[in-house]
Amino acid sequence: MKAERQSILCRLNARRELGGGTVLLNFEWPFTPPRAGQFFMVKPARTSVFLARPLSAAVSRDGVGFLLAVRGRGTAELAAMSAGDETLLTGPLGNDWAAFLPQDAAKPVMLISGGLGIAPLAAFSAELRSASVNFVFLSGFRRGADGEAMLSALGSGADGALIVSEDGGGRPNAKRGLVTGFLDAQNYSAVFACGPEAMLKSAALLCREAGTPCFVSLEARMACGTGACLGCAVPARDGGYRRCCSDGPIFDAEDVFFEP
Numbered sequence: 001m002k003a004e005r006q007s008i009l010c011r012l013n014a015r016r017e018l019g020g021g022t023v024l025l026n027f028e029w030p031f032t033p034p035r036a037g038q039f040f041m042v043k044p045a046r047t048s049v050f051l052a053r054p055l056s057a058a059v060s061r062d063g064v065g066f067l068l069a070v071r072g073r074g075t076a077e078l079a080a081m082s083a084g085d086e087t088l089l090t091g092p093l094g095n096d097w098a099a100f101l102p103q104d105a106a107k108p109v110m111l112i113s114g115g116l117g118i119a120p121l122a123a124f125s126a127e128l129r130s131a132s133v134n135f136v137f138l139s140g141f142r143r144g145a146d147g148e149a150m151l152s153a154l155g156s157g158a159d160g161a162l163i164v165s166e167d168g169g170g171r172p173n174a175k176r177g178l179v180t181g182f183l184d185a186q187n188y189s190a191v192f193a194c195g196p197e198a199m200l201k202s203a204a205l206l207c208r209e210a211g212t213p214c215f216v217s218l219e220a221r222m223a224c225g226t227g228a229c230l231g232c233a234v235p236a237r238d239g240g241y242r243r244c245c246s247d248g249p250i251f252d253a254e255d256v257f258f259e260p
């Protein structure tokens, strides 16, 4: 069942620092849980920033979780919150990964993440596992140790994810290199990608060459998060624009215009 959008002050239940400026936040959420791939607009009750910030929902057994990297003032204030502090959560927003699953696929699907993209895809892997869908999960990181910390913090959602790191670190079976270097797109019925734009573009090109459908979760600066302000327009291949918040954030990579 798709959750209805709510906008409510929620208490921070747990906060865990993972190193490298990354924090896992867990909020109470007394409503239907989000679907994997959806996001929330998040704004602390006491803040110096005007706009809420978009964050993807991570796996959470009770409530809603967010895996957060500090970028600027908004994310720094969120990361500095303590258990018990209140935050305005608006969501769940946007579409979800499962809407793009191929029907009756003969081959497994591939989940491929870069950095914090692990969070929404770990949530998707949990959904796929409970629906007995066959999948392979590659998670790329600059530093394997950061990847290991994130995978451990995300718990069972990230079970089975194989770490690919630029320094070769992480779990004993970690691979060294760029995560897209391990994407044999022809072996999968569809590829689901979340991470930095360069990684998404590379995954999209590999999938196009292999004739494999590819779905990417995009990021844009957002104001309303609900399709009203057009502040999050992302360029499309047909020359037009799409609203990242309400048409996405997940798009068919063939519809996305990636900067050359």
Ligand SMILES: Cc1cc2nc3c(=O)[nH]c(=O)nc-3n(C[C@H](O)[C@H](O)[C@H](O)COP(=O)(O)OP(=O)(O)OC[C@H]3O[C@@H](n4cnc5c(N)ncnc54)[C@H](O)[C@@H]3O)c2cc1C
Residues within 6 Å of the ligand: 039, 049, 053, 054, 055, 056, 057, 066, 067, 068, 069, 070, 071, 072, 073, 074, 075, 076, 116, 119, 218, 219, 220, 221, 222, 244, 249
């Ligand atoms: C759908 C969606 C899901 C997201 N999920 C997560 C998540 O799970 N965890 C997480 O840590 N972050 C996530 N982000 C990114 C997060 O929203 C931004 O990092 C945050 O809004 C930055 O706010 P700030 O005030 O800290 O930084 P600002 O002071 O606003 O900006 C600091 C720097 O970050 C850049 N920046 C800001 N916003 C974005 C953005 N949306 N995309 C790319 N660069 C940006 C700015 O250009 C600037 O260089 C998501 C974004 C979207 C659109």
Ligand code: FES
Residues within 6 Å of the ligand: 221, 222, 223, 224, 225, 226, 227, 228, 229, 230, 231, 232, 233, 243, 244, 245, 246
């Ligand atoms: S953020 Fe307002 S339309 Fe997307």
